Amino acid sequence: MSSTTSSRSRFDWSVTDPAHNPEFMRFSSRRSTVMGTKGMVACSQPLAASAGIEVLNQGGNAADAAVAVAAALNVTEPCNTGIGGDAFCLFYDAKAKKVRAFNGSGRAPKAMTLDRLREAGISGKEIPGNSLHSVTVPGAASAWVDTVEKLGSGKVSLSDVLAPAIRLAENGHPIHESTAYLWGRSEKLIKAASPNAEEMLLKGKAPKAGEIMRMPNLARTFRELATKGKEGFYKGRIAEEIVSLIKSQGGLMELGDLEAHFERGTEEVTPISYTYNHPAEAGDLEGKEGVTVYECPPNGQGLTALLALGILDELQDEGKVGDLARIPHNSAEYLHALIEALRIAFVDTRYFVADPDHSRDVVDALLSKDYLRERAKLFDPKKAAVDLVNGSPANTCDTVYFSVTDGEGNACSFINSNYAGFGTAAVPKGCGFTLQNRGAGFVLEEGHPNCVAPGKRPYHTIIPAMALRGDELFLSYGVMGGFMQPQGHVQVLLSMLHHGFSVQDALDAPRFCIGPGMQGPEGKQSDVSLELGIDPKVVEELRAMGHNVNLVDGWSRFQFGRGQMIQKVINPDGKLVWAAGSDLRADGQAVAQV
Structure with missing residues (x-):
């Protein structure tokens, strides 16, 4: 040395x-x-890294840029992450010399009990990952908004932060190699998961490396979040489509479960x-x-x-x-x-x-x-x-993990996930994203610390x-x-x-x-x-x-x-x-x- x-x-x-x-x-x-x-972005996708740098150049800090990366990764790597999943964040505040933590995970529906799952025919030790019973309330949207509002520089708006991802989704982007492999591996699952599979496919198939993928419905979802904040996701059109899809397959989620997450917000821990x-x-x-x-x-x-x-x-x-x-x-x-x-x-x-x-x-x-x-x-x-x-x-x-730092010495360690690949791979109509299957992390055993319960968060x-x-x-x-x-x-x-x-x-x-x-x-x-x-x-x-x-x-x-x-x-x-x-x-x- x-x-x-x-x-x-x-x-x-x-x-x-x-x-x-x-x-x-x-x-x-x-x-x-x-x-x-100055600033630095390290992530699993070059276009997403560029999105983070763009926000840093506009005056955003590490937290602002991290959310820009998270959203861009939803566009470029939906096989690993998305707004239909959960997120966790650690932030190093260089001035205070302190680490702050946000838990952006969602909860099980209030109606979900072990007995209700047994009545629904789920008899194993865990909820199957392709069942819409495995969908917990998506926490990522709230985590993105709260990260910008509570940790951001105040020099860029949520609209500024989401703009690169919206542009990528609307104009299209070339699919990279490992993403193409993972997308192709999940093609059958996507087609079987919901009536809205076309939103995650290109001419009925998983996109291949080098093909241009447009996701206009995801761009629309991001715009609603950008203009309306968390309310744009947890109330109104998007929330209604999430609940409608889950209930169509016997799930237990209600609009009140999403509204409760909106009221609670992301938990700083x-x-x-x-x-x-x-x-x-x-x-x-x-x-x-x-x-x-x-x-x-x-x-x-x-x-x-x-x-x-x-x-x-x-x-x-x-x-x-x-x-x-x-x-x-x-x-x-x-x-x-x-x-x-x-x-x-x-x-x-x-x-x-x-x-x-x-x-x-x-x-x-x-x-x-x-x-x-x-x-x-x-x-x-x-x-x-x-x-x-x-x-x-x-x-x-x-999952996607990425790290962002800025010229002031701040750092944001951020992770976002659907859990297993596309999660359930089920797409709420007109929303452009898949729903997570994080509820598969529960244990279906009475008395176990991680046993499913109403409003409970699973092992993450x-x-x-x-x-x-x-x-x-x-x-x-x-x-x-x-x-x-x-x-x-x-x-x-x-x-x-x-x-x-x-x-x-x-x-x-x-x-x-x-x-x-x-x-x-x-x-x-x-x-x-x-x-x-x-x-x-x-x-x-x-x-x-x-x-x-x-x-x-x-x-x-x-x-x-x-x-x-x-x-x-x-x-x-x-x-x-x-x-x-x-x-x-x-x-x-x-x-x-x-």
């Missing part, structure tokens, strides 16, 4: 210089870290955090300045990442694993420690994470020193654990993240994709902290993805997917330890998530520089404001 680099930035400027780093071009994406001194105490990097093995990772609280699963980091802290404190900075990156020893810590974390969070309005708050108990020490005892350095069950803390693919997979050193921003980042998200948060962060990776290197590195924390059949361990690029010897070593490993390549690499990262750096001259990376597993890029 350069001796002139700020100890707070922890950025190795020589990593970008081939003369000092012979492995400069080692990463498989052949992408360089993108740097700028207190972010949860954990300070990871082993942040030593390559070249700075004695460094002990903690890195505090921030997540949104339950009903989101961000707690999983914090719990895993806490367990890894305990394992290193107790010597059950060596200093992760001294263990080779993606070696069997390194991967085993991360896999097991995350598996233990998932076992707890998949049970305890639920709507805090309907269950007890377990965050402090799960992250307590005593409880982390107890859970770390489950770790065996030689073999994979089996038959894990949730502990008792009281007693001891398919989507989680934005931030990391601070002291009260200074270090990273605004996230890795989208179902239960991969907390796993991605841990992997990319530790690649930087322990092995000196740049943000782009951290995103490029091959990743693992475990099943969501449960043991497999007959006492066997759940599967661990490894991305092609991990050493074959490591694969065999992990199998010998009892991990059910499978190698994944091609389009299936979507399961490893699609991350975006922006790092705050103080350069050798004391100037602020944003360093950004964008995942090679998506169509996107990082773009700097000029």
